[in-house]
Amino acid sequence: MKKDVTADATVVLDVVNLVVHFPVRRGWRRRTVVRAVDDVSFQIHRGEIVALVGESGCGKSTIAMAVMRLLVPTSGNIVSGGQDLALLRGRKLRAARRRLQMIFQDPFGSLDSRQRVYDAVAEPLIIHRIGSSKSERDEMVINALDLAHLRPPERLAEMFPHELSGGQRQRVAIAAAMVMQPDLVVADEPVSMLDVSARVGILRLMMDLRDRLGISYLFITHDLATAWVVADRIAVVYLGRIVEIGAVTTVVGAPSHPYTRALLDVTDDDSGEQSLRVLKGETPSALQIPSGCRFHPRCPRYLELGGPDVCRTMDPSLDAVGEGGDDHRCACHFAKVST
Amino acid sequence: MNVLNVHDLSVEYAMNPGVLRAVDHVSLVVESGEAVGIVGESGCGKTSLGLAIPLLLPANATIASGSIEVSGEQVVGRSEVEVNLLRWTKVAFIFQGAMNALNPLHRVDAQILEAISAHEPDVPKAVAYAKVVELLNLVGIATKRARSYPHEFSGGMRQRVMIAMALACRPALLIADEPTTALDVISQAQILNLLLELRRTQDLSLVMISHDLAAIKRVCDRIVVMYAGIVVETGTTDEVLGRSSVVASPAHPYTRALIQAHPSLRRERSLSEGLAGHPPDLSVAIQGCRFADRCPDAQSLCREVEPPTITVSPGHSATCHFALGEAS
Numbered sequence: 001m002k003k004d005v006t007a008d009a010t011v012v013l014d015v016v017n018l019v020v021h022f023p024v025r026r027g028w029r030r031r032t033v034v035r036a037v038d039d040v041s042f043q044i045h046r047g048e049i050v051a052l053v054g055e056s057g058c059g060k061s062t063i064a065m066a067v068m069r070l071l072v073p074t075s076g077n078i079v080s081g082g083q084d085l086a087l088l089r090g091r092k093l094r095a096a097r098r099r100l101q102m103i104f105q106d107p108f109g110s111l112d113s114r115q116r117v118y119d120a121v122a123e124p125l126i127i128h129r130i131g132s133s134k135s136e137r138d139e140m141v142i143n144a145l146d147l148a149h150l151r152p153p154e155r156l157a158e159m160f161p162h163e164l165s166g167g168q169r170q171r172v173a174i175a176a177a178m179v180m181q182p183d184l185v186v187a188d189e190p191v192s193m194l195d196v197s198a199r200v201g202i203l204r205l206m207m208d209l210r211d212r213l214g215i216s217y218l219f220i221t222h223d224l225a226t227a228w229v230v231a232d233r234i235a236v237v238y239l240g241r242i243v244e245i246g247a248v249t250t251v252v253g254a255p256s257h258p259y260t261r262a263l264l265d266v267t268d269d270d271s272g273e274q275s276l277r278v279l280k281g282e283t284p285s286a287l288q289i290p291s292g293c294r295f296h297p298r299c300p301r302y303l304e305l306g307g308p309d310v311c312r313t314m315d316p317s318l319d320a321v322g323e324g325g326d327d328h329r330c331a332c333h334f335a336k337v338s339t
Numbered sequence: 340m341n342v343l344n345v346h347d348l349s350v351e352y353a354m355n356p357g358v359l360r361a362v363d364h365v366s367l368v369v370e371s372g373e374a375v376g377i378v379g380e381s382g383c384g385k386t387s388l389g390l391a392i393p394l395l396l397p398a399n400a401t402i403a404s405g406s407i408e409v410s411g412e413q414v415v416g417r418s419e420v421e422v423n424l425l426r427w428t429k430v431a432f433i434f435q436g437a438m439n440a441l442n443p444l445h446r447v448d449a450q451i452l453e454a455i456s457a458h459e460p461d462v463p464k465a466v467a468y469a470k471v472v473e474l475l476n477l478v479g480i481a482t483k484r485a486r487s488y489p490h491e492f493s494g495g496m497r498q499r500v501m502i503a504m505a506l507a508c509r510p511a512l513l514i515a516d517e518p519t520t521a522l523d524v525i526s527q528a529q530i531l532n533l534l535l536e537l538r539r540t541q542d543l544s545l546v547m548i549s550h551d552l553a554a555i556k557r558v559c560d561r562i563v564v565m566y567a568g569i570v571v572e573t574g575t576t577d578e579v580l581g582r583s584s585v586v587a588s589p590a591h592p593y594t595r596a597l598i599q600a601h602p603s604l605r606r607e608r609s610l611s612e613g614l615a616g617h618p619p620d621l622s623v624a625i626q627g628c629r630f631a632d633r634c635p636d637a638q639s640l641c642r643e644v645e646p647p648t649i650t651v652s653p654g655h656s657a658t659c660h661f662a663l664g665e666a667s
Binding site: 055056165195196197199200201203204207222223224225226228229230248249252262263264266267268278279282283 | 380381493494495496523524525526527528529532550596597600601602603604605608609610611612614615616617
C-alpha cells in the first residue's frame with residue numbers, strides 16, 4: 001500500500017457509514033426526506049490532507065458539518081480520539097470538539113465586525129476554560145497569531161476585521177482554530193472567496209502547519225486543481241455519496257469513475273479544444289435520488305455502453321480498483337482499472 | 340469597425356481626502372466579433388474599466404480623461420438619457436453576482452419581457468414574448484421552464500437568464516464581470532461553453548472581466564492584464580497563456596506570477612511562490628514601476644523610472660523595462 005511520507009498510521013478521524021437526512025415538507029402535510037449524506041465512510045490519518053470534491057449541493061459541506069457535530073447525524077459513527085462523536089452530547093461533546101476545529105469559506109462573514117482580532121482568537125479559550133490567567137491566554141493568542149503569520153502579532157491583535165484584507169481575515173480564522181491545538185481542521189472552501197495572490201499564502205500556511213505540527217485537514221473544495229496541489233487523498237462526492245476515493249495522483253492521473261473524469265475534463269485548463277465536453281443537466285435533487293447508480297442519468301459511460309440495466313437497478317458499492325489494494329476505490333459497475 | 344474603442348481613459352474616485360485613480364490612461368480596442376479578457380487581482384481597476392464603458396460608475400467616480408466609443412458613438416460627456424439609448428442596444432452588461440439580481444417575485448419570462456418592452460415599446464406583446472422564448476432557448480432553457488420563478492433555478496440557470504436578458508436587444512458588445520465566479524465547476528464550464536457558442540452564432544463581441552485565467556483562456560482571443568490601474572501586458576491568449584501547441588510566453592513578471600499562482604492539473608503538485616504582498620495604494624503617487632515592490636526581478640532602474648510599453652511581437656506588448664530580457 002502506497003503511503004504518503006507526511007501521513008503516519010494514526011487515524012485521527014474515522015467516519016463510518018455516515019448518513020444525514022433532513023426532513024422537509026413539500027406542500028401541505030406531505031413529508032419527505034432529503035438524503036444529503038448517504039452512507040459515507042472515510043478515514044483521515046495524522047498529518048494527512050483529504051479533499052472532498054464535488055459540485056454544489058452534493059453534500060460535501062453537510063459531511064463537514066456532521067464531522068464537526070454541528071448537526072446530528074441520522075446514523076453512523078464519527079470516531080476521533082477514541083470517542084464516537086455521533087453519540088456525544090453536552091459537556092462531553094464540547095470537550096471532544098476541542099481537537100476538531102473548522103475554517104469557513106467566508107472570512108468576511110465569519111468574524112464579528114465589532115470584535116478585535118485578539119477577542120476573536122481568545123474566545124474559544126474562554127469558552128473551553130483554557131489558560132488559568134489572562135497573561136497565559138495572552139501568550140497563547142499571540143503565539144497563535146504568530147503561527148498564522150499575522151505579524152507583528154501584538155499590533156494585529158488590536159485590529160478590527162475591517163482593517164484587514166481577506167487573506168488576513170482568513171489567517172485570523174486559522175489562528176482561532178490553531179489556538180485550540182487541534183488534531184484535525186475542517187476547512188470548507190477556505191480560499192474560494194480570496195484573491196489569487198492571497199490563496200497561495202493561505203494554502204501554504206495550512207500545509208506549513210501540517211508539516212510542523214502534524215495537523216490533519218478535511219479540505220472541502222469544488223476545485224480539483226486546488227485539491228491536486230494540497231491534498232494527499234481525494235474523495236469525489238456525488239449526491240451524498242463518495243463515488244471515488246484514492247491517492248491524489250491516482251484519482252487525477254488514472255480516474256476510474258466517469259464523474260471524476262467529467263470533473264477533470266472541466267478543470268483541465270489546457271485541453272487543446274476551446275469548447276469542453278461538459279455533463280448535461282444539473283445535479284439532480286437529493287430529494288429524488290435516481291434509482292440504481294445515482295449518476296446514471298448524466299453518465300457518459302452509461303450512454304456509451306448503450307444503457308445497461310444494472311446501472312438503473314443496482315446501486316454500485318465503493319469497491320477497490322485494480323491491484324492498489326484498498327487505496328483506490330470506485331463506485332461504478334464499469335469502473336476502469338487504473339494502470 | 341471596432342465595436343469598442345477606449346482611448347486614454349482615466350477613472351478617479353473622490354476619496355476623503357484626495358482622489359484615487361483606479362484606471363490610469365488605459366486604451367482598449369475590441370474588434371467586431373472579438374472576445375477580450377481583462378485579468379488582474381481585485382483592486383487593479385478591471386471592474387472600474389468595465390463599468391466606465393456603459394457609464395455605470397458609482398456617484399463618487401469621475402472620468403478624468405479619455406474617450407469611449409461604442410459602435411462608433413461617443414459615450415463620455417453624453418447625458419443619462421442619451422446613454423440609456425446605447426445601453427442594452429449597443430452594449431449590455433452582466434454584473435458580478437448578477438444572477439442574484441433577478442426579482443424573486445416575478446417569473447423569469449416576465450422579467451425578460453420587461454427588458455424588451457422598455458427598449459422597444461412599439462413591438463406588440465405577442466412578438467416580444469416570442470422573442471423571450473427564443474432568447475431562453477438560445478441560452479439553453481427549455482420553453483416549459485420560461486414561467487418559472489428565479490428560486491426554482493440553480494445559480495447556473497439564473498446566470499443563463501441574465502445572459503438571455505443581456506442579449507434581448509441584440510447588443511453588439513457584451514461586458515461580463517466575473518460571469519462564472521460564484522458557480523461550481525460544471526456550471527462554470529456550461530456557461531463558458533454558452534458564451535463561446537453565442538460568439539459564434541450571434542456575432543457577439545465580448546469583454547470578459549475575470550480573475551480566472553482558465554476561463555479567459557477558454558473564451559477569449561486576446562488578454563489584457565491590468566495592475567494598479569494600468570495595462571501591463573496585452574496579447575493573444577494563445578501567446579500569453581499558451582495552448583496545447585503554443586508555448587506560453589508571458590512577457591511581464593506580473594502575468595507570470597498570476598499564472599504561477601493558479602493551481603493547474605498540468606503542473607507539478609507544488610504551490611508556487613505566488614504573489615506576496617498587495618497592489619500599491621493608488622491614492623499616493625508611485626515612482627518608477629508600479630509592480631517593482633513585488634517583482635522578483637526588480638532592479639534599481641525599476642524603482643526610479645516608469646517603464647515604457649514595449650512591443651514584444653506584433654500584437655503583444657508589455658509595460659516592463661525587461662520585457663525583452665534586457666533593459667531597453
